[in-house]
Amino acid sequence: MAATDKALAGLRQMIASGELGPGAKFPPEPELCDHLGVSRSSLREAARSLAALGVIESRHGSGTYVSALDPAEIISRFSLSVELIPLEGVLQLLEVRRVLEAHATAAAAARQDPELEEKLGDILDKLEATTDAGEIQALDAEFHGSICAAGGNPTVTALTGVIRGRGGHYRIFEPGADFEAIKQTSDRGHRAILAAIAHRDPAAAATAASAHIAQTELWLRALRPQPQVALEDD
Amino acid sequence: MAATDKALAGLRQMIASGELGPGAKFPPEPELCDHLGVSRSSLREAARSLAALGVIESRHGSGTYVSALDPAEIISRFSLSVELIPLEGVLQLLEVRRVLEAHATAAAAARQDPELEEKLGDILDKLEATTDAGEIQALDAEFHGSICAAGGNPTVTALTGVIRGRGGHYRIFEPGADFEAIKQTSDRGHRAILAAIAHRDPAAAATAASAHIAQTELWLRALRPQPQVALEDD
DNA sequence: GGCCAGAAGTGGTCTGAGGACTTACGCTGG
DNA sequence: CCAGCGTAAGTCCTCAGACCACTTCTGGCC
Numbered sequence: 001m002a003a004t005d006k007a008l009a010g011l012r013q014m015i016a017s018g019e020l021g022p023g024a025k026f027p028p029e030p031e032l033c034d035h036l037g038v039s040r041s042s043l044r045e046a047a048r049s050l051a052a053l054g055v056i057e058s059r060h061g062s063g064t065y066v067s068a069l070d071p072a073e074i075i076s077r078f079s080l081s082v083e084l085i086p087l088e089g090v091l092q093l094l095e096v097r098r099v100l101e102a103h104a105t106a107a108a109a110a111r112q113d114p115e116l117e118e119k120l121g122d123i124l125d126k127l128e129a130t131t132d133a134g135e136i137q138a139l140d141a142e143f144h145g146s147i148c149a150a151g152g153n154p155t156v157t158a159l160t161g162v163i164r165g166r167g168g169h170y171r172i173f174e175p176g177a178d179f180e181a182i183k184q185t186s187d188r189g190h191r192a193i194l195a196a197i198a199h200r201d202p203a204a205a206a207t208a209a210s211a212h213i214a215q216t217e218l219w220l221r222a223l224r225p226q227p228q229v230a231l232e233d234d
Numbered sequence: 235m236a237a238t239d240k241a242l243a244g245l246r247q248m249i250a251s252g253e254l255g256p257g258a259k260f261p262p263e264p265e266l267c268d269h270l271g272v273s274r275s276s277l278r279e280a281a282r283s284l285a286a287l288g289v290i291e292s293r294h295g296s297g298t299y300v301s302a303l304d305p306a307e308i309i310s311r312f313s314l315s316v317e318l319i320p321l322e323g324v325l326q327l328l329e330v331r332r333v334l335e336a337h338a339t340a341a342a343a344a345r346q347d348p349e350l351e352e353k354l355g356d357i358l359d360k361l362e363a364t365t366d367a368g369e370i371q372a373l374d375a376e377f378h379g380s381i382c383a384a385g386g387n388p389t390v391t392a393l394t395g396v397i398r399g400r401g402g403h404y405r406i407f408e409p410g411a412d413f414e415a416i417k418q419t420s421d422r423g424h425r426a427i428l429a430a431i432a433h434r435d436p437a438a439a440a441t442a443a444s445a446h447i448a449q450t451e452l453w454l455r456a457l458r459p460q461p462q463v464a465l466e467d468d
Numbered sequence: 469g470g471c472c473a474g475a476a477g478t479g480g481t482c483t484g485a486g487g488a489c490t491t492a493c494g495c496t497g498g
Numbered sequence: 499c500c501a502g503c504g505t506a507a508g509t510c511c512t513c514a515g516a517c518c519a520c521t522t523c524t525g526g527c528c
Contacts, residue, residue, distance in 0.1 A: 003512060004282075015318050022320065028478060039513045041275060044480085048238075048279045049286035053315040060479050061520030071323040074315050081287040081308050084249050086256070089305040092389035099337045099390075100330065155326035237481060262509060273482045278511090294510050295489030 003038045007046035010036040015055065015066055026056070026064040053077060072158035079162045083169065090166055091217060097163040098213040101144065102206040104151030104160065109197040109205035116150050120194050128187050136183075137168045143190060147197070147209075170220060182219065189215060237272045241280035244270040249289065249300055260290070260298040287311060306392035313396045317403065324400055325451060331397040332447040335378065336440040338385030338394065343431040343439035350384050354428050362421050370417075371402045377424060381431070381443075404454060416453065423449060 001009070011032075014020050026032060033043050047064060050056045054074040058064045067073065082093065108116065120143060127139040141164055148157040189212035196205035235243070245266075248254050260266060267277050281298060284290045288308040292298045301307065316327065342350065354377060361373040375398055382391040423446035430439035 012314070012318065030478095041278075041514090042512065044275075045279055045282045045511095048282045050315075052283035052286040053312070055315050055318055058479065059521080061477080062522075063478060069319050069323065071316075071319050071326050074312075074319070077315075078287070078308075078312070080246070081284075081289050081311075082305070084246065084289055085303050085305050085308070089303065089389070092305050092387050095387050096334065096389060096393065099334055103333045153326050153329050155323070155330060159330065264509095275481065275483090279480095292510065293490080295508080296491070297509060 003042040004045045004049075007032075007036050007038045007043045008049055011046055011050055011056070015069075020066050022066055022069045024066045026066070028063070052080070070154075072154040075155060075158040075162060079165055082162050082166045085166065087170075087220065090163075090170075091220060093163045094167060094213065094217050094220070097160050097167075098210055098217070100156050101148060101160045101213060102210040104148040104153065104156050105193060105197070105209035106202035106206040107152055108147045108150035109200055109202045111150060112200065113150060116146065117194070117198050119146060120197070124187070124190050124194060127190065131179075131183070140186075140190075141165070141168065147193070167216065167220070170223075185215060186212075237276040238279045238283075241266075241270050241272045241277045242283055245280055245284055245290070249303075254300050256300055256303045258300045260300070262297070286314070304388075306388040309389060309392040309396060313399055316396050316400045319400065321404075321454065324397075324404075325454060327397045328401060328447065328451050328454070331394050331401075332444055332451070334390050335382060335394045335447060336444040338382040338387065338390050339427060339431070339443035340436035340440040341386055342381045342384035343434060343436045345384060346434065347384060350380065351428070351432050353380060354431070358421070358424050358428060361424065365413075365417070374420075374424075375399070375402070381427070401450065401454070404457075419449060420446075 011026075014026075020026065027035070029040055029043060033040050036043065038046075047056060047058060051058060054067055054077040055069070056064060057067050085093070123139055123143045123146070127136065127143065130136060130139070141161070144164060145157065145161055148160050151157070189208065192208040193205060193212060196202075196208050245260075248260075254260065261269070263274055263277060267274050270277065272280075281290060281292060285292055288301055288311040289303070290298060291301050319327070357373055357377045357380070361370065361377065364370060364373070375395070378398060379391065379395055382394050385391070423442065426442040427439060427446060430436075430442050
């Protein structure tokens with residue numbers, strides 16, 4: 001087995017065996033090198049792999065630690081790769097989002113939470129009042145994200161959030177020929193979701209959310225726009 | 235910005251900008267170091283991060299390439315981290331699997347595919363005839379995996395597969411007090427799913443799949459067994 | 469008791485060298 | 499001319515050593 005793979009397997013085994021639980025601290029790098037029988041370069045490359053996957057965290061000057069191993073945090077790491085997926089793959093991911101978000105929206109509707117409804121109403125008021133593409137995207141994310149969070153499963157919230165972020169790179173809401181029509185359809189979809197939640201109707205909420213996201217898929221398939229290339233600074 | 239982060243951002247930007255598409259080859263490491271203004275160590279650590287996320291692939295002696303950027307392949311990389319998630323997080327993930335697999339099973343039922351039904355029947359015949367834990371797990375994965383594949387969305391298949399693999403580390407099917415009862419309930423659940431698919435009844439298929447996985451969640455919550463610690467060799 | 473400076477511990481980065489593997493070229497023999 | 503093969507170039511992989519940057523703890527000072 002190659003050196004880096006050996007180090008990778010060793011580090012993972014230390015966690016999988018229970019020797020190191022969430023938040024635990026690894027021995028210093030020189031000690032790990034000795035224990036695993038690899039050079040420091042190879043150990044560090046293996047550690048970078050696990051850090052990229054959200055399994056461990058290196059803190060400069062302090063040490064290397066096992067992460068919380070929380071699935072929501074681990075899934076969030078996927079945005080680094082998902083943001084690079086081409087349109088064809090994004091459409092497959094949007095189906096995942098549609099199914100999961102319909103489920104989460106239904107769960108949110110089953111709850112009795114006036115504060116949530118008020119918050120969602122405020123978001124939609126702002127959303128319907130703006131035509132700025134960036135603001136639309138941010139408010140849309142806040143609307144759907146709040147609903148998913150109310151659904152009660154942080155992992156679902158994280159997964160749908162990553163996919164939503166990827167879709168947002170496409171310029172559906174840039175001013176253009178169909179801007180008004182698209183914006184109105186989108187706004188109506190949001191109101192339908194909120195109405196279903198306010199009526200405590202999980203089935204209607206799921207249907208409304210599913211239809212809303214399916215509409216986004218249709219726009220993407222039809223427009224096939226080029227994604228924005230700019231990446232945020234890390 | 236730290237050196238490794240600078241290299242990471244640079245590599246991602248080369249892909250995001252469209253300069254390098256799926257399958258494209260990167261310049262040699264020394265050239266990239268010069269271009270990005272970092273040392274080879276830092277560049278290699280950044281490359282390892284992206285390789286762990288399934289975005290790039292380094293081939294010894296050949297070069298470094300952009301991956302196919304296929305969402306199913308990228309999601310498969312998650313098994314490295316998902317396999318380390320503790321039970322509490324696995325339950326959140328199982329809800330994701332339940333929702334997605336119900337959806338995929340419904341899609342499979344909507345198709346008319348006698349070959350699939352025959353294949354699934356054969357798998358269940360073997361599954362009902364064995365009591366070996368490893369064989370049960372393999373056949374169960376083949377059964378559900380075949381159905382998801384028939385659902386038509388490879389990304390859904392990959393995601394459910396990763397989660398199923400994680401759940402399989404728990405020893406539900408180890409011989410014990412409730413082994414017989416659990417096995418019978420599981421077998422009946424599989425037959426119900428197959429029957430719904432054979433009857434071309436998507437709604438029934440979704441319900442059967444959802445109930446089957448929900449049952450697994452209940453067992454996991456009740457038993458809270460310790461996961462097997464052994465990891466497969468890479 | 470609180471604050472601050474120094475020291476120890478630890479990860480981050482760079483440089484240089486040699487090894488291992490893949491690929492492509494050109495030679496040889498048919 | 500073509501197939502087979504060996505060599506050479508190209509590229510990534512691993513190691514070793516040194517130094518830097520950041521965090522944390524300790525001890526003394528006010």
